[in-house]
Amino acid sequence: MNKPIAIRTLGNGVVVEFFDQSNRYYGDFYRVKIIAVATIPLLKSTLPEDLYKFAATYPDCVKYERSLERMGVVSSSVQKVVQTLVDGFIESVGFYL
Secondary structure, eight states, X not given: XXXXXXXXXXXXXXXXXXXXXXXXXXXXXEEEEEEEEEEEEOOGGGSOGGGHHHHHHSSSEXXXXXXXXXXXXXXXXXXXXXXXXXXXXXXXXGGGX
8 A cells, every 4th residue: 555644643552544545536536435444453461361372363462444535526525525535534433443
């Protein structure tokens, strides 16, 4: 992937990077596609005992990836839609990470 367009660090240390995969598909219309990648540290000391075996499979972290998309965006609105998708992801999913 390319260089991230935004990086957000949540209060619990989880880092979320956002990568722009947008493209123009017809005339002045774009498909805005942002890939959100969260790096979640696995600290054995903070996990319940029943997850120790799981944590052994992932020695230091787990990556969560989600695609955020909006179709039919005119060029003048692309940046605003990108920001809306990033902010919306943090607001709706950030709490669970």
